[in-house]
Amino acid sequence: MFNFKSFKERINQRIPRNSQVTLNRKQIFIFPTKFGFIYIGMCFVLFIMAMNFENSLVYIMLFWLVSIFVSTMILTWRNLDGLRLRNAGSEPIFASDEATFNITIESLGRAHHSLWLSSKYSNNFVDCQAKASSTTYLFVSETQRGRVRLPRFIVETTYPLGIFRAWSYVDLDQTTLCYPRPLASELQYYSSVDLEDSDYLDSGVSKNRGVDNFDELKNYELGDAVSRIDWKAYAKGHGLLVKTFTEQASKEIWLSEQDFTGNLETRLSQMCYWVLEFSKNNQRFGIILGNDIKIEPNSSDIHTKKCLEALALYRTLND
Structure with a gap:
């Protein structure tokens, strides 16, 4: 046989x-x-x-x-x-x-x-x-x-x-x-003001990279958002420069899996939606998954990929 x-x-x-x-x-x-x-x-x-x-x-x-x-x-x-x-x-x-x-x-x-x-x-x-x-x-x-x-x-x-x-x-x-399929939902998050006394954020920081106020031009580094490249300066032969912005620490956002509703897959899909939205708007954000996974706030393309990968592999048998 x-x-x-x-x-x-x-x-x-x-x-x-x-x-x-x-x-x-x-x-x-x-x-x-x-x-x-x-x-x-x-x-x-x-x-x-x-x-x-x-x-x-x-x-x-x-x-x-x-x-x-x-x-x-x-x-x-x-x-x-x-x-x-x-x-x-x-x-x-x-x-x-x-x-x-x-x-x-x-x-x-x-x-x-x-x-x-x-x-x-x-x-x-x-x-x-x-x-x-x-x-x-x-x-x-x-x-x-x-x-x-x-x-x-x-x-x-x-x-x-x-x-x-x-x-x-x-x-x-x-x-x-x-990745989880994005699912639009109401925004649930922690700001740095909410977490100023926790271990997640440094309460002494009052100025972070963000999207509100133009700060300066700096040399492009691997991982910087392509959308922030100053193409006019590049066309004038000034090299590849990236615009940096500042914002108040209170606008630094943390997405936590426990603050979304539904089963695990639904919560991760809702988080995926907001990860993509924040990335599209160059918003500085971090994510918290359970008690083990914490990715510090950032706004780079590499950071977005890292967050999406964490959402994809969170509590899977083929991790």
């Missing part, structure tokens, strides 16, 4: 999860297609005819067809042999959106024709020219908050005649973050 679990374990051992896979003889499977079995049946009929009628022309036809059969088997197998597949990254999504996983197919020598990549959710067709690369993608349509993984997929070919099917099972260790 076929043991699927045992087969899956053998596949994992023979073709382990890796961000880059180069297919070789140990990782490629090959078997005749339906058309291939019809071809075999036709050859068998010709063999019986040649034996019964002792006809040399039938023997010649039979040997010719058998040679095509064997040659096609080798060509189909070689069409996958030496093919390299690489993880080409993916972009974060929101819950229920379709996740796109990019895959780069690379030829180390000869061309690879008529390749099919297929998974549970999608499939795609691609060709790869000799010593060149091509990028394709696969989708995962069923997504929920946390890390979304592209499952092990099949790369296969029936090139050149469709008599044989060669295939391999590949896992490129591809994941992407799935």
Whole structure:
């Protein structure tokens, strides 16, 4: 009796999860297609005819067809042999959106024709020219908050005649973050005035970076909001400068998961909505998740991504 679990374990051992896979003889499977079995049946009929009628022309036809059969088997197998597949990254999504996983197919020598990549959710067709690369993608349509993984997929070919099917099972260790889907709600937050006696904020700070009053221009640093770049100064040849603003500490906002209503997913969705709103308005904010996670207030793009990642991974089994 076929043991699927045992087969899956053998596949994992023979073709382990890796961000880059180069297919070789140990990782490629090959078997005749339906058309291939019809071809075999036709050859068998010709063999019986040649034996019964002792006809040399039938023997010649039979040997010719058998040679095509064997040659096609080798060509189909070689069409996958030496093919390299690489993880080409993916972009974060929101819950229920379709996740796109990019895959780069690379030829180390000869061309690879008529390749099919297929998974549970999608499939795609691609060709790869000799010593060149091509990028394709696969989708995962069923997504929920946390890390979304592209499952092990099949790369296969029936090139050149469709008599044989060669295939391999590949896992490129591809994941992407799935943020909570934003849900508009009433704003619930702590200001620095509310928390001035707590450990979250330094009560001695009275002036913070914000959006109210222009302060000065400073050199661009990694993580600064692109929307604050002074493009006029850049056009005049003054370099890449960023506008800084000030605001009172009382406008420094803290979003806490416990102050939103609904179940966990609803609360996180509401927080996600306000994280995006504050980021769009360059508002300085921080978030508090439970008793363990606290991200200090900031207004940079990197800070926004950090907050969204925390919301995505908070209390998930695949963290």
